[in-house]
Amino acid sequence: MKYFETKHEKDSARITALLAMILILLIFIVGPKYLDPPEEYGVAVNFGTTDFGSGRIQPKKTIQQAPKEVVTPPKKVEETKPTPTEPQETKAENVITEDNAESIAIKKQKEEARKKAQEEAEAKAEVERIEREKKAEAERLEKERKAKEAKRNSVNDLIGGIKNSSGTDSGSEGDDNRAGDKGQLNGDPYASTYFGEPGAGGGGTGYGLRGRGTPEKQEFKPECNEEGRVVVEIHVNRQGRVINAIPGQKGTTGVSCLFDAAKKTAMSYKWNADSKAPVKQVGFVVINFSVTQ
Structure with a gap:
């Protein structure tokens, strides 16, 4: 039997041989690498011969094991113990009992001393509380007594002032703390000031302007047909002119329709000039109105 007789057979053989050589080369070049020694799998364990050990020097061979400790049970030495054991125990018990009794007594x-001290402290606190209450009650009673005494003295002063006066009327008026009727005998009972130079006549009265002389004035009639008295507060400058007038002050008995005429009358007042007088001297005038005027 002959091979490779035709040209196709020869070409096929050549291609096959070429492919085989390429595969063999690929196996050697690309194939898995061979490890020498081959790779091992698992966990590395230290070499040793016992389940225990210490230090950092690693033996290469089996070492001689240390002899095992033999635990020998202690021998009974009852013969060495003192024979009179019971008296010693009794003595110890007696000492313990005595110590306990002494501790309990102490x-x-x-405890008794503590209770006694606590009772004494409570009794002392109770006594102090009672003393404080008594003191507070005494202070309260003293305060009430002083208040009643002051009230009684005030009433006595009032009654005494009325009894000591030579007049026949009763009452008390003024800006002081004592009972009495403050003012001047020739003053006006409706005036707001208590001292000054009273004026004359029914058309007006001046208070608080002592030393300024007798004023000049004009009289203005009210628009209503009413009677009454209007007290006007006036402010007078050094030239003697009234620069402000405020009607309806304390002592006014007239109705409000009289206030406008009273103010105009008060503004018409003219006193003597006084360079030593206050820049604004405050006084009062009383304007009387009557339907018969």
Whole structure:
């Protein structure tokens, strides 16, 4: 049997051989690498011969194991113990009992002392509380007594002032703390000031302008047909002119329709000039109105 007789057979053989050589080269070049020694799998464990050990020097061979400790049970030495064991135990018990009794007695004494001190402190606090209450009550009673005494003295002063006066009327008026009728005998009972130079006549009265002389004035009639008295507060400058007038002050008995005429009358007042007088001297005038005027 002959091979490779035709040209196609020869070409096929050549291609096959070429492919085989390429595959063999790929196996050697691209194939898996061979490890020498081959790679091992698992966990590395330290070499040793016992389940225990210490230090940093690693033996290469099996070491001689240390001899095992043999635990020998202690021998009974009952013969060495003192024979009179019961008396010693009894003595120890007696000492313990005596100590306990003494401790109990000391604790009892301390407890009694503590209770006694607490009772004394409570009794002292109660006494102090009672003393404080008594003191507060005494202070309250003293305060009430002083208030009643002051009230009684005030009434006595009022009654005494009325009894000591030579007049026949009763009452008290003024800006002081004592009872009495403050003012001047020739003054006006409706005036707001208590001292000054009274004026004359029914057309007006001046108070608080002592030393300024007798004023000049004009009289203005009210628009209503009413009678009454209007007290006007006036402010007078050094030239003697009234620069402001405020009607309806304390002592006014007239109705409000009289206030405009009273103010105009008060503004018409003219006193003597006084360079030593205050820049604004305050006084009062009383304007009387009557339907018969």
